[in-house]
Amino acid sequence: MTPPLDNLRVLDFSRILAGPFATMQLADLGASVTKVERPGRGDDTRTWGPPYDERGQATYFQAVNRNKNALVLDLSDPGDRAEARRLAVSADVLVENFRPGLMAEFGLDHDQLQPENPGLIYCSITGFGRGPGAALPGYDLLIQALGGLMSITGEPGGEPQKAGVALVDVLAGLFATTGILAALHHRRTTGEGQRVDIDLLSCLLAALVNQASAYTSGGVVPARMGNQHPSIAPYELLPCADGDLVLAVGNDRQFAALCEVLGAPHLATDPRFATNTGRVRHRTVLRAELERLLATRPATGWTTALTKARVPAGVVNDIAGAFDLATSLGLDPIVHVPREDGGEVALCRNPIKLSATPPTYRSAPPELPAGKDG
Structure with a gap:
């Protein structure tokens, strides 16, 4: 079966979670994703541990980087910048989550690439947008606090609590994926690429759903209720x-x-x-x-x-x-993805089920190449 995003070329400059989660969704659906990383260290999450697998690889990195090829480029080096630009000019999708303005310094922002690649879908993920909040660091915990999620999580009278996973990053990755797919559909009918802007704060506010509308429509400021629901009982x-x-x-x-x-x-x-x-x-x-x-x-x-x-x-x-529950229900939640050394890594299955073109699991998260040519 031909995957739904077969032949789609994605250049991934993102790191940590939101961007890599989005590009992994595209990769699972058949896109060819090239992950650009820094020399020596690569993506920050390569060192975020424990836990590690039996080979000493950080399981955090493994969670969102399967089905990708890794390429090491030093964007402060003119030669590597030229290579990055060459790849960007021929890409269908570019995803980045650097601080606003940095890609422009490298000659890799949307406005500089668009004349040479008018069909490019350029997705930028920031913490607080490209306006007055551009300089603010966009870490998930900070967004959970500033975005109100922690104010409604935890016991009444207790301290505010974060969610047990970087939920805002995951939501931003899903919103980014949706935006990219919508832009690709637009390009299919018009030939025009466009910029997709995703900021974590807006993603969280949108994901507050009924708690957000309680404020915007009802003038109610929700508070922590422990495990109780504000509108349903029991x-x-x-x-x-x-x-x-x-x-x-x-x-x-x-x-x-x-x-x-x-x-x-x-x-x-x-x-x-x-x-x-x-x-x-x-x-x-x-x-x-x-x-x-x-x-x-x-x-x-x-x-x-x-x-x-x-x-x-x-x-x-x-x-x-x-x-164990998902397994007992026949949902097969774990997939075994092949590694280059002949082994395999066990990862969580993509939850999207497509009857004709399901997600595929072609390769494990890549090792960090020694040089820009891998």
Whole structure:
């Protein structure tokens, strides 16, 4: 099968996470991605560890760099800059996440490349855009703090919390991928390339979805609520006789089924709890009732009974448990990608499933070449 992005040439100047995540999505779908790295050190994440694999390679780097070829260029060297420009003039897509203005100093910004390559899709990923915030460093933790995510994550009265993964970078990588694919579709019909600008702060604000609209449309400033949901109840973590149970009750039918399984069908007709609006307004009283009932059995027992009644419920898995669950459900979450030395590296499968042109796993994340010619 011919991959959907077969023959697409991507020149990847990005490093760390957001840009490499985007270019890996393109690579998984068949694009030829050349990753340009610094001499000696390469991408910062090559040294971000532990953990490392059995060969001493940083698993962070491996997460977002499969299906790519590595090329070492020193952009402060005139000869290497000329090579970079030669590659950029013949590329379909260029992705970079340097500080705004640096690519212009190298003669590799959109405005300088566009006359020679009018079909180029040029994607820039920044922390705060190319305007007044251009000089601000765009690290995920900083964006989570400044962008409001930490203010709604954690226990009420506790300290603000970050997400357990660099979520903003991942979101920015997905938005960048969407923008690049949209620009490629435009080019297909017009022949024109364009600039794609992605900034992490805007990506986070867009990803706040209902919490953002609570402010923009309702004038409400959301606050930390622990594991509770601002607009749905019960939608939280609840203690049982042994362990905790996650309940994600999204409608009245599910709530009635929950009450039936718990042996308290009267709660479903109680005027305080009969509708979601009522359950949200009386969430403290409802939680106390649920905790009392759930204390009679372990979380795993409740999970079995509630799942049978089609009530969304479960326990909190660790990462190993999450992969085991996906495996048991036939989702095949792990792929084994071949290395140049004949071995292989186990990585997470791309979640995009295409019936005719699925993602492919052609090569493991590349070793850092000794010189610019690899």
